[in-house]
Amino acid sequence: MNVTHEGAPGLAAVLFDMDGTLVDTEGVWWRAVEATAARLGHRLTEADVPGVLGRSVDDTADHLLKVTATPRPRAGLVAELGTRFTELVAEEVVPRPGAVALLDALRAEGVPLALVSASPRRVVDLVLRTLGADRFAVTVSADDTARTKPHPAPYLAAARLLGADPARCVAVEDTPTGVASAEAAGCPVLAVPSSVPVPTAPGRTVLPGLDAAGPALLRSLVTSAG
DSSP: OOOSOTTOSSOOEEEEOOBTTTBSOHHHHHHHHHHHHHHTTOOOOGGGHHHHTTOOHHHHHHHHHHHHOOOSOHHHHHHHHHHHHHHHHHHHOOBOTTHHHHHHHHHHTTOOEEEEOSSOHHHHHHHHHHHTGGGOSEEEOGGGSSSOTTSSHHHHHHHHHHTOOGGGEEEEESSHHHHHHHHHTTOOEEEOOSSSOOOOBTTEEEOSOGGGOOHHHHHHHHHHHO
8 A cells, every 4th residue: 555655755654653652551551461470470660661661462471481480381471461451452442632633633634644553453453443443544563564663664664555755754652662663764753752751862852742743743853854
């Protein structure tokens, strides 16, 4: 699917992270991991944040295997984490303040949108029932690329599907892991931290939330990056 033009000047597309950026699920994911970790005799602390927030189910399972030295099979741990998270998302998913308004404002201006998530496809599709699948030209889940965040593959895949130059696609993220993925793909980044601070850096703008952003700001990020 090619919905934009790689050579067009200015903002080609906006690529949104899902968990913690568009929907308030970072806390839900933490609670899902916390419950599984407790059953393994491990209490999550700040030291676990890099291995949990912004990470895929597989990455977090690997983290728990490392910190707990449990003999449990990896596949069973991945399944437990995924099932619990899916259950909680179905019960509690809520858009973050300003998310729906920003999506609609960008769509009204004809800006192509993509959803780029480290969550499994089943969770992405569940959240899309709340956000509206029709708002996005492209969606990329953890199941759609060989490697997921912080690797650049998800953002590169979204840009490729859109037929767009990553340098003209603004990525909107909430964690250092997601920011690393987007920046490695060559995207200018708008960071709206949810649970973990994200410092400013060249090619990166940090705002307190999506309600402080708008189409004009996102267009300016491509201009600034260029």
